[in-house]
Amino acid sequence: MKHEKIETNAGLLIIFTLIVISIGGLVEIVPLYFIDSTVEKVTVAGKDTIHPYTPLQLRGRDIYMREGCYLCHSQMIRPFRDEALRYGHYSLAAESKFDHPFQWGSKRTGPDLARVGHKYSNQWHVQHLTAPRSVVPESIMPNFPWLIKNELTYKDIEDRMKALKDVGVPYSITEKEYQANVKRFGKKIAEQLDINHAEQNLLAEETKNNYDGIPGKVTEMDALVAYLQVLGTMVDFKQFEEDHFVKFR
Ligand code: HEC
Incomplete structure (x- = not known):
């Protein structure tokens, strides 16, 4: 025709x-x-190892989006040999199942960050985010010097968690939901996912880890570094056979 x-x-x-x-x-x-x-089932000893972000990590993720880090950084390691050699195991669908919106991206002006957690010390991140060229002289990443100066706003953390709960992220409000999380993720994680204690948990996590190196002050840097340090760390690949995840593809 x-x-x-x-x-x-x-x-x-x-x-x-x-x-x-x-x-x-x-x-x-x-x-x-x-x-x-x-979406892969990732369980070790009957517990899901991939869990929603803690309140502090969640605030960090919001700052990551606010600052437009995704414009230069992807968070998805593709299943190609060169990527695996550079970044580690390819990203699982399950690893971003609680991300709304996901941060996969396709623009890599900087390296992929899907497994940047535990790669550097907190101190390195603080230095790098404040002045990237002081640690990587050839870097073209912008300076983010305000992160360490800005106090973190966290009064709205409960609302942020509730919003995610509405789209299916298993944060808990009722005792029943909390108990379901204890069963699914274990007690330690379930406590972090309890919206009723969000503010308290956020402050405790900051005090315990002091990501920004400034004791007693909760900055945006604390939250962002907490987030960066958890990226790609929820699955311990040593616990699984090498081809375990292939069957889901
Ligand atoms: C204009 C593009 C650009 C933006 C925006 C940007 N980065 Fe980068 N980033 C880079 C480049 C290029 C590198 C590689 C050189 C270096 O390490 O500084 C990098 C490196 C990094 C690294 C080290 C990765 C590794 O594996 O060595 C981290 C962590 C990082 N960026 C985090 C961030 C965060 C968090 C933000 C948002 C606050 C951000 N970046 C915004 C371009 C960018």
Whole structure:
């Protein structure tokens, strides 16, 4: 059939347009029915090791988005040999299942950050974020000197957690939800996910780790470094056979 025939006949054009759109729709919608089998189950000793962020890490993630770190950094290690050699095990779907919105990205002006957790010390991050060229002379990353000066606002942490809860992240409010989390993640993590104690937990985590190196002051740097240090650390790949995750692909 000549292309002109379709383009000059509104009825035909509508029919063919609908066919094309439904193919596109199917390609996007059908995989959602299999999502349970494609998002890996990552459990060690009966507990899920991938859990939602603690209140402090969550604030750090918000700052990561506010500062536009994602414009230069992806958080998805693709299953290619060169990426695995550089960054570590490829990212699992399960590792970003609690991220709303996810930070996969495709722009890598800087390196992928999906497994940057525990790669450097807290002190290195503080120095690097404040003045990247003081630790990596050839860096083109911008300075973020205000992070260490700005006090962290955390009064709204409960609302932030509730918003995520609304889209399915298992933070708990009721005793029943809390108990379900104890069963799923263990007591220590479940306590961190309890919205009723969010502020208290956030402050305790900051006091314990003092990410920014300034005792007694809760800065945006504390939150951002707490977030960076957890990235890619929730799955201990040594606990699994080398090809364990292949079957989910
Ligand atoms: C203009 C692009 C750009 C932006 C925006 C940017 N970075 Fe970077 N980042 C880079 C480049 C380039 C490097 C590699 C050189 C270096 O280490 O400084 C890097 C390196 C890093 C590293 C070290 C990674 C590794 O494995 O060595 C971390 C951590 C990091 N950036 C975090 C951040 C955070 C957090 C933000 C937001 C506050 C941010 N970056 C914003 C470009 C950027």
